[in-house]
Amino acid sequence: MSTGEKTSMLAALWCENRPIVVLAALFIVFPFVLPYTALANEIMLFALAAVAFDLCLGYSGVMMFCQASFFGVAVYATALTLLHLTSNIFAAIAVGVISASAIAVVVGFMATQRSGSYSVLLTLAFAEMIYFIAFQWSSLTGGDNGLTGIKRPNLEIFGFPSISLQSSLSYYFFSLIFFIFAFYLIRRITLSPFGKVLMAIRENEQRAQAIGYNTRLYKVAVFVIGGAFMGLAGALYCMYICFAHIHYVHFEISGNIVMMVLTGGMGTLFGPVVGAFIIVLASDLASALWDRWMIVMGILYILFVLFARGGIWGFYEKLLRTWKTQKRKSPLSKEAAASS
Amino acid sequence: MIDLIIAQVFNGLVLGMIYVLLAMGLSIVWGMMDIINFAHGLFFALGAYLAFTVAAWSGSFFVCLLVVPLATAAIGMLLEVSLLRRLYGQNILYQILMTYGIAIAGRELIVLLYGPVGKSFDQPDLLTGVISIAGIFFPIYRVFVFAVTILLTMGMWFVIEKTRWGSIIRAGTENLKMVSCLGINISGVLTLTFGVAMAIAGLSGVLAAPMRGIEPFMGDLILGICFATVVIGGMGSFTGAVAGGLIVGLSQSLITLVMPSASVIIIFIVMAAILLIRPRGLMGIRD
Numbered sequence: 001m002s003t004g005e006k007t008s009m010l011a012a013l014w015c016e017n018r019p020i021v022v023l024a025a026l027f028i029v030f031p032f033v034l035p036y037t038a039l040a041n042e043i044m045l046f047a048l049a050a051v052a053f054d055l056c057l058g059y060s061g062v063m064m065f066c067q068a069s070f071f072g073v074a075v076y077a078t079a080l081t082l083l084h085l086t087s088n089i090f091a092a093i094a095v096g097v098i099s100a101s102a103i104a105v106v107v108g109f110m111a112t113q114r115s116g117s118y119s120v121l122l123t124l125a126f127a128e129m130i131y132f133i134a135f136q137w138s139s140l141t142g143g144d145n146g147l148t149g150i151k152r153p154n155l156e157i158f159g160f161p162s163i164s165l166q167s168s169l170s171y172y173f174f175s176l177i178f179f180i181f182a183f184y185l186i187r188r189i190t191l192s193p194f195g196k197v198l199m200a201i202r203e204n205e206q207r208a209q210a211i212g213y214n215t216r217l218y219k220v221a222v223f224v225i226g227g228a229f230m231g232l233a234g235a236l237y238c239m240y241i242c243f244a245h246i247h248y249v250h251f252e253i254s255g256n257i258v259m260m261v262l263t264g265g266m267g268t269l270f271g272p273v274v275g276a277f278i279i280v281l282a283s284d285l286a287s288a289l290w291d292r293w294m295i296v297m298g299i300l301y302i303l304f305v306l307f308a309r310g311g312i313w314g315f316y317e318k319l320l321r322t323w324k325t326q327k328r329k330s331p332l333s334k335e336a337a338a339s340s
Numbered sequence: 341m342i343d344l345i346i347a348q349v350f351n352g353l354v355l356g357m358i359y360v361l362l363a364m365g366l367s368i369v370w371g372m373m374d375i376i377n378f379a380h381g382l383f384f385a386l387g388a389y390l391a392f393t394v395a396a397w398s399g400s401f402f403v404c405l406l407v408v409p410l411a412t413a414a415i416g417m418l419l420e421v422s423l424l425r426r427l428y429g430q431n432i433l434y435q436i437l438m439t440y441g442i443a444i445a446g447r448e449l450i451v452l453l454y455g456p457v458g459k460s461f462d463q464p465d466l467l468t469g470v471i472s473i474a475g476i477f478f479p480i481y482r483v484f485v486f487a488v489t490i491l492l493t494m495g496m497w498f499v500i501e502k503t504r505w506g507s508i509i510r511a512g513t514e515n516l517k518m519v520s521c522l523g524i525n526i527s528g529v530l531t532l533t534f535g536v537a538m539a540i541a542g543l544s545g546v547l548a549a550p551m552r553g554i555e556p557f558m559g560d561l562i563l564g565i566c567f568a569t570v571v572i573g574g575m576g577s578f579t580g581a582v583a584g585g586l587i588v589g590l591s592q593s594l595i596t597l598v599m600p601s602a603s604v605i606i607i608f609i610v611m612a613a614i615l616l617i618r619p620r621g622l623m624g625i626r627d
Contacts, residue, residue, distance in 0.1 A: 301441025
């Protein structure tokens with residue numbers, strides 16, 4: 001292979017992944033810009049969950065309202081693994097992701113039996129079920145008190161000296177690696193042939209069926225992939241906060257994740273990251289100022305649905321498109337003016 | 341033991357009838373407007389808290405029974421006209437977010453006005469005491485609630501099955517656009533329907549308050565149970581709401597005899613079992 005080919009390949013790789021590099025650069029800067037590192041970590045992990053849900057909603061048109069179940073079950077599973085089984089960080093994450101995917105298989109299978117609002121209601125009912133199980137099975141989950149005493153493990157790879165993750169900054173960069181890798185995977189999924197089938201289902205499920213795709217299988221697969229990545233967010237979140245509580249399986253988390261995707265703009269992958277940034281920052285600010293800050297969040301929800309349905313990223317892309325077309329038009333119009 | 345079971349069956353029926361009223365409203369709103377109304381639980385709580393205020397102010401529980409449903413209906417209709425109406429035909433997630441926003445803002449407003457701690461709600465003097473039938477004691481208040489809810493459910497059945505407005509509701513559940521093509525003023529009907537659903541939700545809040553006390557988060561719990569009830573009964577079906585509500589109430593009160601800690605989980609176990617056998621719910625009519 002000549003050096004020219006190599007550089008052109010590198011250039012292609014750079015072109016393809018430039019947005020991800022920019023995203024990574026942004027997240028590397030975040031903890032130093034934001035008031036405290038924990039906030040950056042919270043933004044990143046919710047961004048991961050939101051991006052995963054965007055794969056479901058924005059790319060496949062799969063609606064659900066049980067994001068908190070995937071997220072929260074992973075939080076519990078990781079917490080229980082760390083408390084009772086092992087202190088290996090990768091094993092704990094794996095258990096979290098696998099248990100969230102297992103829940104996603106069941107919920108996805110049930111929910112895709114029906115369509116439209118009925119399917120959404122089914123996911124809701126399952127989310128409530130998981131919430132109440134977590135609430136009442138207090139010998140396992142600690143009920144309303146939650147699980148405490150979780151120790152964040154250190155990073156131990158066989159053959160290497162162990163790396164401490166006890167400071168919030170080192171843990172932030174540890175989870176950043178996962179975040180960027182997960183984002184890259186999700187983006188690849190949307191660009192793959194599999195992703196094109198998902199978009200076909202979103203646009204017209206009956207036609208996708210007519211071409212010969214088993215659309216239900218694809219939808220269950222989307223549930224599982226989305227659930228696994230939300231589970232990854234939950235597992236990392238558990239070790240970030242060292243606490244598991246029924247709050248994390250509560251509907252509020254689902255509502256927030258949906259809000260992040262819709263505020264940012266669905267079907268854009270980068271929008272939900274912006275949405276997570278805004279929602280987490282807004283609730284952090286509001287909760288510091290006022291005990292009853294949830295009123296503000298409720299009103300924000302209402303105002304958003306009334307006035308900003310397209311999402312921020314959608315607005316940005318529209319702006320970009322009009323700007324580009326204007327730039328393309330302007331020399332033409334000058335020529336046209338000159339020739340006439 | 342038999343006495344205990346009969347008493348629990350009665351308790352289950354009373355509880356179940358409250359669920360029936362709520363599930364009916366949820367199901368009608370869902371069928372007509374295609375909105376999963378997260379604010380339904382809020383109106384239940386709102387009914388209870390308004391009753392608390394009205395009872396303190398007027399000194400009579402029976403005034404509450406009249407005034408509170410009217411108030412919640414008015415608030416509901418105001419919400420429909422100002423907010424919900426703009427979302428018909430939109431993505432269902434927007435409607436969920438909107439009604440959820442209303443629900444949390446309303447709940448926090450209740451906390452702000454009445455405090456986060458629950459309050460006890462006295463039974464009306466006229467209805468305290470018990471009736472003894474064949475050696476089994478039934479609290480008079482529960483008998484009263486049972487009678488009122490039965491009457492209300494029968495009234496709703498009559499309205500839905502026998503009146504013009506009811507036939508519009510049934511037709512609207514099938515196909516709202518077609519109804520509007522037939523020259524019926526849909527927006528007025530929708531506002532009224534939402535108001536009636538909220539009136540019933542408020543009334544069930546009033547009825548439930550003396551049995552369980554009031555606290556700001558009462559709406560959240562009941563909303564989850566109502567979703568399960570509607571799923572069990574099947575969407576858009578009146579008989580489904582009745583059957584679902586009674587099944588939920590009975591299974592909940594009977595399980596407390598054996599295993600009190602499972603009293604909420606049992607609902608979802610029943611729901612999962614019914615969905616496995618019959619994915620559209622007991623009486624569900626459509627997707």
